[in-house]
């Protein structure tokens with residue numbers, strides 16, 4: 499799950515070596531610190547269920563997952579090195595989730611919210627039919643139940659294996675957000691995680707009333723190599739990282755993982 503963290507081979511039960519600062523950290527402290535390096539503050543990638551566990555009152559037990567039967571299928575009969583249907587099966591097994599996003603409701607510090615939580619471990623959090631449809635349903639559900647929506651984004655963008663079906667999830671989710679905004683006067687807040695890119699960023703994610711990001715998250719439509727090639731210039735250091743985007747006014751706030759519960763409940767109070 500954490501490809502960027504290496505275990506110390508001698509004492510792999512107790513210690514981890516931070517891939518960012520190279521310091522050894524006590525595994526228990528790392529877990530207690532919500533998988534953030536206690537020395538350098540590097541935020542390691544976590545799965546959707548881990549996110550739910552650390553965000554909601556009573557963790558996973560306090561979260562009601564909705565629309566679980568909605569998943570992507572191989573409607574195009576798409577095959578590269580393997581059939582897409584097999585890729586889906588393998589990803590379900592590897593990640594422990596049935597789709598690249600989990601949607602549902604739960605309480606944060608006593609306030610009921612609707613939530614969208616991406617899992618990057620499932621096909622890079624890519625958006626195909628299953629993801630788009632779940633997002634649309636949760637916005638409609640939030641509208642009916644009068645709940646604010648919080649979206650935790652971690653995505654590589656559109657799911658190429660679904661071709662046009664994947665791309666049309668962009669306008670569909672945009673319409674769902676606009677409908678939610680028209681029908682309620684409740685907040686829709688996005689929290690960009692590492693990474694937030696491509697068609698997900700360029701559709702419903704960026705339409706939030708307020709956009710926060712975890713520290714050092716990669717945020718952008720196309721990757722830096724593509725941009726450098728296109729414009730023929732070297733990009734500034736830290737380009738497309740949360741801190742750079744905040745400085746340029748493209749996001750509103752950086753929120754550390756241990757501040758997320760306070761951040762969410764603040765929005766529900768106001």
Ligand SMILES: [Zn+2]
Pocket residue numbers: 516517518519520521535536537538539540
């Ligand atoms: Zn570190």
